[in-house]
Amino acid sequence: MATVLESITPAPAVPPRHRVTATTTGVVGALLAVMAGSLFDVRPPDAYGLCMACHARDFVDWTINAVAGTQLTVAPASLVLPVLTPIGVLIGALLAARINGEFHVQVPEHPIKTFVYGVVVMNCALLAGGCSIRLLLRTAAVEPLGMIGFGALATGVILATHWLRWRAAR
Amino acid sequence: MTAALATLVAGIVLGYLGQRSRMCFVGGIRDFILVRDRDLLRGLVAFGITAWLAFPLVAALGAAAVGPFAKPDLTTMALTVCGAFGVGYVSTLANGCPFRQHVLAAQGAVSSVTYVTGFLVGAVIFHVWAAPLLLRVLP
Numbered sequence: 132m133a134t135v136l137e138s139i140t141p142a143p144a145v146p147p148r149h150r151v152t153a154t155t156t157g158v159v160g161a162l163l164a165v166m167a168g169s170l171f172d173v174r175p176p177d178a179y180g181l182c183m184a185c186h187a188r189d190f191v192d193w194t195i196n197a198v199a200g201t202q203l204t205v206a207p208a209s210l211v212l213p214v215l216t217p218i219g220v221l222i223g224a225l226l227a228a229r230i231n232g233e234f235h236v237q238v239p240e241h242p243i244k245t246f247v248y249g250v251v252v253m254n255c256a257l258l259a260g261g262c263s264i265r266l267l268l269r270t271a272a273v274e275p276l277g278m279i280g281f282g283a284l285a286t287g288v289i290l291a292t293h294w295l296r297w298r299a300a301r
Numbered sequence: 302m303t304a305a306l307a308t309l310v311a312g313i314v315l316g317y318l319g320q321r322s323r324m325c326f327v328g329g330i331r332d333f334i335l336v337r338d339r340d341l342l343r344g345l346v347a348f349g350i351t352a353w354l355a356f357p358l359v360a361a362l363g364a365a366a367v368g369p370f371a372k373p374d375l376t377t378m379a380l381t382v383c384g385a386f387g388v389g390y391v392s393t394l395a396n397g398c399p400f401r402q403h404v405l406a407a408q409g410a411v412s413s414v415t416y417v418t419g420f421l422v423g424a425v426i427f428h429v430w431a432a433p434l435l436l437r438v439l440p
Binding site: 150151152153154155156157158159160161162163164165166167168169170171172173174177178180181183184186187188191192195203204208209211212213214215216217218219220221222223224225226227228231233234235236237238239240241242243245246247248249250251252253254255256257258259260262263264266267268270271272273274275276279280281282283284285286287288289290291292293295296 | 302303304305306307308309310311312313314315316317318319320321322323324326327329330331334335340341343344345346347348349350351352353355356359360364365366367368370372373377378380381382383384385386387388389390391392393394395398399400402403404406407408409410411412413415416417418419420421422423424425426427428429431432435
């Protein structure tokens with residue numbers, strides 16, 4: 132619970148020229164996701180322009196297929212070369228952290244637990260057909276399954292938050 | 302090649318903005334429940350509305366349109382609900398959505414580095430063990 136509370140404390144003051152609101156990130160992210168899918172061949176499947184889980188899966192599976200000659204699943208959009216969203220996000224965030232002096236190595240308290248969280252979230256996301264971003268993107272594309280998925284995701288977040296609050300109050 | 306380059310550039314831009322804004326796609330709902338903070342929730346809503354407007358707009362401009370979507374069967378629906386619920390629940394326990402975890406990993410949080418490592422290993426686990434097992438069990 133401590134980590135959750137720490138994460139929602141106000142961000143340290145940053146110069147106005149470096150400040151970006153979540154709304155701006157949301158608008159730019161949505162435009163990039165739609166343009167990637169519709170204009171830059173990041174499809175099929177539909178509404179595939181941005182997904183941390185599916186794109187990471189494509190990158191890992193494509194690389195293993197190329198190295199070991201296996202036939203792990205990749206989306207049609209990643210048959211020739213894999214989509215590189217996760218690599219891009221890591222590079223972009225690293226650049227932002229370095230430029231703004233916010234790169235700090237922090238040693239984890241429970242590395243095995245966070246590793247397991249990663250494994251579970253990836254498996255759940257592949258089962259659902261996308262991470263939180265792609266489920267929202269599919270909802271915006273008015274796909275019924277995407278809407279059902281996003282509703283289930285929101286329910287999961289709400290229940291987990293209440294559980295964290297209940298555990299902290301005990 | 303086009304898809305790889307486009308997603309790399311989009312990823313870099315989003316990674317930069319995500320680091321500066323602390324954007325998280327589950328954190329918005331969580332923060333609103335815990336402390337009535339609407340900042341990240343506005344980002345989530347902005348993403349949804351912008352994409353909802355942009356899909357038909359780019360289609361009207363001549364780009365490929367999304368859909369029509371097939372009517373989902375009951376098994377697919379059940380798997381989607383279970384998977385999406387798990388993503389929401391576990392991402393909240395893990396302190397952020399996969400996007401936020403990638404951003405935190407890039408700014409030096411070793412716990413998020415282990416999360417991202419597990420995330421990548423999870424893809425292999427899913428296709429080598431979980432998916433074949435599900436295909437054997439499900440009708």
